[in-house]
Amino acid sequence: MYGAEEEEEFRRLDGEGEASSKVVRFYGGRVPRTPMLDVMRQTIKKARVARLEEILSKRCSSVQVLLENVQDPHNGAxxxxxxxxMGLMYINVVEYFMPFAYDPELAHGSDEYVEIKRFQTSHDAVRQLKREGFSLLAVG
Structure with a gap:
């Protein structure tokens, strides 16, 4: 149903910015190709797949939020x-004093589109974000 012309190949970069030997095939440049998705893609209309890929192309992984000790589940949501x-894909949370909690009903399904990365200390979170090449901006 979908030809090779619709598929793109990319080489993943390792931590030092060197191209690795692992080739990852993508649909439309954003969604890694898997055998399960190959099967599912055959049953989904082409227009629907195009719409999903359009939405994914507008998501942003180059900006991430870092939260520390959010106490109220309403605030978490x-x-x-x-x-x-805002199209962000990741929230990083530090759970030094208390675990990050949110009310799923108040999140209105957004928790299915935003990945939550959890850290025990601020130091761990900052170290990981810097390792990933992020600069930090503190707002208080």
Whole structure:
């Protein structure tokens, strides 16, 4: 149903920025190709796949939010919804004093589109984000 002309190949970069030998095939440049998705893709209309890929192309992984010790589950849900509304893909949370909690009903499904990365200390979170090449901006 879908030809090779619709598929792109990319080489993943390792931590030092060198191209690895692993070739990853993508649909439309954003969604890694898997055997399960190959099967599912045959049953989904081409227009629907194009729409999903369009939405994914507008998501942003180059900006991430870092939160520390969010106490109220309502606030946690609002943070997730806000990140999703801006197209962000990741929220990083530090759970030094208490685990990050959110009310799924108040998240209104945004928690399915935003991945939550959890850290025990601020130091761990900052070290990981810097390792991934991020600069940090503190807002208080």
């Amino acid at each position: 609002v943070c997730i919804r806000s990140a999703d509304s």
